[in-house]
Amino acid sequence: MSENSKEHQNEIQVLSDEQVVYLLAGLGINYCVNAYDPKLKEISDRFSKLNLKIVFNMWDSIDDRAKIKIINSNAEKLKAWINSYSEQE
Amino acid sequence: MYDASLGYDNAIDTTTEKGLLNALSWFGITTLIRSSNLFKDSRFSKIIFNQYVVDTYSEILTDPDNLSGICHKAAHSGIDLYRHPIWNKFLDTQFEAGLKNDNIIYQALRNSDNYMNYLLHWKKDVDWMEIYNLYFEKQKFHSYVTVPFVNTLNKYFEHNPICARISIEADLFEAESKPDSNVRTEMYIAYIKSGFLDRKKARKIRSESSEYASMKAVSFLMEFAEANPKLYPNIDELLLQFSDTKYDSVQEVIAYHAPYRILCAFVGFESKRAKKILEERMQNGK
Numbered sequence: 001m002s003e004n005s006k007e008h009q010n011e012i013q014v015l016s017d018e019q020v021v022y023l024l025a026g027l028g029i030n031y032c033v034n035a036y037d038p039k040l041k042e043i044s045d046r047f048s049k050l051n052l053k054i055v056f057n058m059w060d061s062i063d064d065r066a067k068i069k070i071i072n073s074n075a076e077k078l079k080a081w082i083n084s085y086s087e088q089e
Numbered sequence: 090m091y092d093a094s095l096g097y098d099n100a101i102d103t104t105t106e107k108g109l110l111n112a113l114s115w116f117g118i119t120t121l122i123r124s125s126n127l128f129k130d131s132r133f134s135k136i137i138f139n140q141y142v143v144d145t146y147s148e149i150l151t152d153p154d155n156l157s158g159i160c161h162k163a164a165h166s167g168i169d170l171y172r173h174p175i176w177n178k179f180l181d182t183q184f185e186a187g188l189k190n191d192n193i194i195y196q197a198l199r200n201s202d203n204y205m206n207y208l209l210h211w212k213k214d215v216d217w218m219e220i221y222n223l224y225f226e227k228q229k230f231h232s233y234v235t236v237p238f239v240n241t242l243n244k245y246f247e248h249n250p251i252c253a254r255i256s257i258e259a260d261l262f263e264a265e266s267k268p269d270s271n272v273r274t275e276m277y278i279a280y281i282k283s284g285f286l287d288r289k290k291a292r293k294i295r296s297e298s299s300e301y302a303s304m305k306a307v308s309f310l311m312e313f314a315e316a317n318p319k320l321y322p323n324i325d326e327l328l329l330q331f332s333d334t335k336y337d338s339v340q341e342v343i344a345y346h347a348p349y350r351i352l353c354a355f356v357g358f359e360s361k362r363a364k365k366i367l368e369e370r371m372q373n374g375k
Contacts, residue, residue, distance in 0.1 A: 017141040020136055025114045031116045043113070046109050054106065
């Protein structure tokens with residue numbers, strides 16, 4: 001077996017099923033936010049309104065464009081959080 | 090409802106959280122397997138070598154274009170995908186299904202990048218007689234001879250020379266309906282390469298109905314015998330079978346490349362060019 005194969009063999013199953021779905025969904029949203037297809041635009045709009053706890057699991061695998069979409073969609077929550085944070089200071 | 094171009098099942102209800110994640114992961118797997126970094130980016134490798142992925146997205150992974158793309162990228166990254174436990178069983182299943190699918194065999198024959206050809210390369214227990222027969226059935230009457238057919242022909246002789254000899258002799262020298270002349274040319278070359286050519290068969294190549302096939306065969310024979318003298322110690326006798334060939338191109342190639350010691354046997358050639366070459370060689374003494 002080649003070195004490359006051994007290396008990949010060691011990586012098998014290091015991710016849980018849930019992690020795999022989030023990683024794939026992250027790749028999927030990166031595809032959708034850059035698409036012109038209305039159906040895909042609709043999906044990326046729905047994604048931006050997803051529960052933030054779910055988005056958190058995908059955060060590291062999504063592109064800046066998708067991140068900005070989420071931030072814009074949750075602008076009020078973000079502003080409130082920043083406001084409460086400043087008040088604490 | 091499955092749209093292979095997008096890798097997305099339109100039937101998925103994206104209005105629910107679960108449905109949306111499901112749809113996104115379908116786009117994700119499609120993006121992933123089409124990425125040129127599939128086996129180069131460790132994040133992607135971790136996903137592709139995961140049992141859950143192979144089980145859950147089998148509909149996308151079994152698409153012949155997608156599977157061929159995955160095998161192509163693995164091979165070009167030096168990865169023997171077939172030896173990974175997670176992929177081994179999956180690929181075996183696809184291989185067995187492919188053998189029973191006429192369309193897959195046709196695609197595999199026409200395209201070296203088809204997954205079946207990668208699996209033929211990776212698998213150690215291939216029945217080359219079966220593969221050869223499948224490919225030959227689809228190739229025999231087509232003049233464009235494909236690389237996978239030639240590779241399979243050579244593998245057949247390499248792994249099962251006795252059976253290969255019997256079936257190739259039957260198709261080349263005995264069958265009523267013979268393969269296309271270009272296919273015959275490749276079969277002659279593989280047959281000569283395996284060391285089976287004798288005087289009787291050389292005579293049959295001399296009587297070939299295709300001038301091109303006869304010329305290519307004799308040309309390869311001279312070149313191969315020179316490089317492998319132990320395999321054809323009787324090369325002179327074999328070439329002498331062509332001394333009364335009617336084909337100009339065969340006469341010319343023999344006049345040009347035959348060993349000097351037997352040139353006299355070809356003085357009866359009628360081709361003007363062949364005659365000229367023979368004269369020159371005899372005058373020069375080589």
